Amino acid sequence: MRETTLCFPMRERSDDGTEVLLIEKRRGLGEGWYNGPGGKLEAGETPRECAVRETREEVGLEVEPGALEKAGELTFLLDGEAHTFCHVYRTRSFTGEPTTSDEAYPEWVAVDDVPYEQMWDDDHLWLPGVLEGKTVAGEFRFEGGKPLDKAEFVGHDLEWGVSFAAGQK
Numbered sequence: 001m002r003e004t005t006l007c008f009p010m011r012e013r014s015d016d017g018t019e020v021l022l023i024e025k026r027r028g029l030g031e032g033w034y035n036g037p038g039g040k041l042e043a044g045e046t047p048r049e050c051a052v053r054e055t056r057e058e059v060g061l062e063v064e065p066g067a068l069e070k071a072g073e074l075t076f077l078l079d080g081e082a083h084t085f086c087h088v089y090r091t092r093s094f095t096g097e098p099t100t101s102d103e104a105y106p107e108w109v110a111v112d113d114v115p116y117e118q119m120w121d122d123d124h125l126w127l128p129g130v131l132e133g134k135t136v137a138g139e140f141r142f143e144g145g146k147p148l149d150k151a152e153f154v155g156h157d158l159e160w161g162v163s164f165a166a167g168q169k
């Protein structure tokens with residue numbers, strides 16, 4: 001199973017609203033859809049280190065590992081087999097301005113205006129709660145063979161208010 005991360009940088013707008021930094025993915029799994037910066041763990045990397053690196057590589061923001069708040073653990077199953085495990089983080093502490101990379105077009109979006117219709121089918125089930133500050137563990141089931149982004153979303157289980165094991169924070 002692939003181990004991956006997603007990171008959702010957030011900021012307050014001057015008119016009192018909150019925004020989240022999304023990317024339009026330019027290649028790989030979920031190409032053309034909106035998501036958070038993130039990707040696969042490299043050898044020897046912790047999930048937090050991966051989220052920091054992917055956020056830097058994809059959108060040019062610097063985040064301290066300790067400034068990441070663990071918000072979720074998501075398991076994606078394809079045809080009954082574990083396909084991807086994803087650690088989800090949010091943060092309001094970062095430096096730099098978002099810049100386009102080979103992998104991503106970054107875009108600040110109001111949390112009330114997240115384009116769920118242009119995202120993975122599971123995202124509208126868990127991302128609103130994550131952006132409200134909740135924690136979640138979820139299992140999402142897809143069927144129809146590889147690749148995952150062409151498979152059909154068929155079911156899910158969610159648990160809110162979870163605590164994460166010390167080694168998984």
Ligand SMILES: COc1nc(N)nc2c1ncn2[C@H]1C[C@H](O)[C@@H](COP(=O)(O)OP(=O)(O)OP(=O)(O)O)O1
Binds near residue numbers: 027038148
């Ligand atoms: C199935 O539902 C998913 N929902 C969301 N929101 N995100 C998902 C889902 N499945 C996978 N992802 C995320 C998890 C990772 O952040 C990326 C994986 O993308 P990719 O395979 O392209 O990984 P990268 O490390 O970016 O790949 P390269 O560096 O080799 O381009 O998708």
